[in-house]
Amino acid sequence: MKAEMVLLEMKNITKEFPGVKALDAVNLKVKEGEIHAICGENGAGKSTLMKVLSGVYSHGTYTGEILFHQQVCEFKNIRQSEELGIVIIHQELALVPELTIAENIYLGNEQGTNGMINWNETIRKAGELLGKVGLKESPETLIKDIGVGKQQLVEIAKALAKNVKLLILDEPTAALNEKDSENLLKLLVELKKQGMTAIIISHKLNEIKQIADAVTIIRDGQTIETLATDDITEDRIIKGMVGRSLSNRYPRRKPNIGNTFFEIKNWSTFHPVQSERQIVKNVTLHIRKGEIVGIAGLMGSGRTELAMSIFGRSYGKKTTGKIRKDGKLLDLPDVSKAILEGIAYVSEDRKEYGLILMNDIKQNITLASLNKVARQSIVNDHQEFIVAEDYRKKMNIKTPSVAQITGNLSGGNQQKVVLSKWMFSDPDLLILDEPTRGIDVGAKYEIYTIMNQLADHGKGILLISSELPEIIGLCDRIYVMSEGEITGEVDRSEATQETLMKFMTKSRG
Known part of the structure; x- marks a missing residue:
């Protein structure tokens, strides 16, 4: 034949x-x-x-x-x-x-x-x-x-x-x-x-x-x-x-959830060019210490725009609403201020917004926190190398050297470099936007394990993912967005793909 x-x-x-x-x-x-x-x-x-x-x-x-x-x-x-x-x-x-x-x-x-x-x-x-x-x-x-x-x-x-x-x-x-x-x-x-x-x-x-x-x-x-x-x-x-069986795609975790430490109230933002078009509409949500919170929604629902507008207003115009962290009202006019206040954002587009591909691994890892490896505005190369090497081992970044050009790494290893960069900034809230897009099942498991470890150390995580099994398998609580609004809030014990999809296709208008 x-x-x-x-x-x-x-x-x-x-x-x-x-x-x-x-x-x-x-x-x-x-x-x-x-x-x-x-x-x-x-x-x-x-x-x-x-x-x-x-x-x-x-x-x-x-x-x-x-x-x-x-x-x-x-x-x-x-x-x-x-x-x-x-x-x-x-x-x-x-x-x-x-x-x-x-x-x-x-x-x-x-x-x-x-x-x-x-x-x-x-x-x-x-x-x-x-x-x-x-x-x-x-x-x-x-x-x-x-x-x-x-x-x-x-x-x-x-x-x-x-x-x-x-x-x-x-x-x-x-x-x-x-x-x-x-x-x-x-x-x-x-x-x-x-x-x-x-x-x-x-x-x-x-x-x-x-x-x-x-x-x-x-x-x-x-x-x-x-x-x-x-x-x-x-x-x-x-x-x-x-080379081994993954009996459970999502590593087991016993949540130890504390008090609410981060909240946004009546958060709205408009399109940066089409200024009359409202993209995020009066969103209110909260995150507790040690909690992994998901945001589910179809493409165009406003998930990424919400995350970026929270992160130092890096998206949108005419943004209004209130952000509180540890009870204190925050003003986050730019990304630098957001980082100083303990907020980090891992973009869905690691090549465009997460990394400088022509730079080496160690330069990318320290990029968001250069003050930690510099003295009088001069970077200490030896200190930078020690930090990067530590993260290479901890994150299992597959490379012979942290002097390797980041653009030469595979997608999964590039994602680990981005995560290392933000972990080095020691954030209290880590916003992850499609962190496992385009990476393999083994690297996904490693990233899930890192997320769990961060939550176990009392960090708050806000996870945006288009993969509903991933949202359900990892998150303690899930917000659902549709057309820029929160249309539902679902506890892990009640989360099914059918329930989430019902909220994802719902409009309050």
Whole structure:
């Protein structure tokens, strides 16, 4: 049968970087017409393997062999792999916001002759491709005017324009809401029916189980096993990824909750540009010492805007309301004052707001509290190194040195650096906005354990998460937001996904 033919084989792929063997004799076989998932912890080597396959890491910079349609391939660049129909869509989408959908689809693959672009042909063909991926937008819509879910579909349309035979998707649903994720997965299944083969890298094991025909697990740069459809279970994948069973996804904790120490009352804020649009509406909430409090809500419910406006008014205009900490009324006009008052905020976008990627780990860890490692405004390098090394060990940041450039770390390890930065500031309240987005199940467990330890030491934690099982599994109490308002407050003992969803879709207006 055609479906049983091997389309791609990677044999004994080994790739080294200075001081690190990222891939160690990895083997992968992908059959024609299947959706093949690759799973592994952050830093396991998944993305590196795909970069070898697509020519990002050119032939000669690794050892081993790539066979596509049983022909040996020695790609020097991405263009060569794309000519054979191997197209990779990276986690950070490669679209130009100021160009139209049609211009992006055919960027580098322009339709025309004699150096002249045929715009009518470009728009017509782009429209046909948008129809194939189920996107109803006009081809002349600017990329910046559509959401991330639709941008993912544009990336797939772009791949189809290159006559894709093997589509590689790296964490395609990491930044998508539930509905957009579902639409994308349905599209992949539909394209599979039309004969396309796909490789998908994802940490969302429920999605893998839903659509994958086979799963290859990589751990520490080595192939652990490949599971066929009947053997794919979340527990089996987790065991292969982390080398042990995680009998409980959420570490057990016996809460020791004290008195209320932080509260906001009648908190409101407006959009920073559309000044008549109210984003957060009269929110009142409180947090007790040693308590993990969740905020659940659909995308656009105002969760992040609420958190950022609390954190030194880093979002919004015309912000009103009162903040009290330990009974004292606070004025937090900026981020510096918020940090001084013992409040920390871990952004959902660690690369944009959490880290300076071109700086090393130790510089990022001390960034929010330079006064602790400086004297007379001069940073003590030795002291900074000692602090960073301590957090590297405590947080299990996988790196040979704290002098490593932060941008070279995996997503999970970058997140641990962000957490280290804020833990070093020794906050009383830690606001965590999607702290486990795009990281693997093993790193998630480590972050959950850190959260529990902080709560055990009397810190208050405010957790924003789109994953309802995570909110229910970690939080002592949960606020639910919809359209900028608190629509419900649920105790852990009464929290179910159905109950939360009812409040998430409710409007007080």
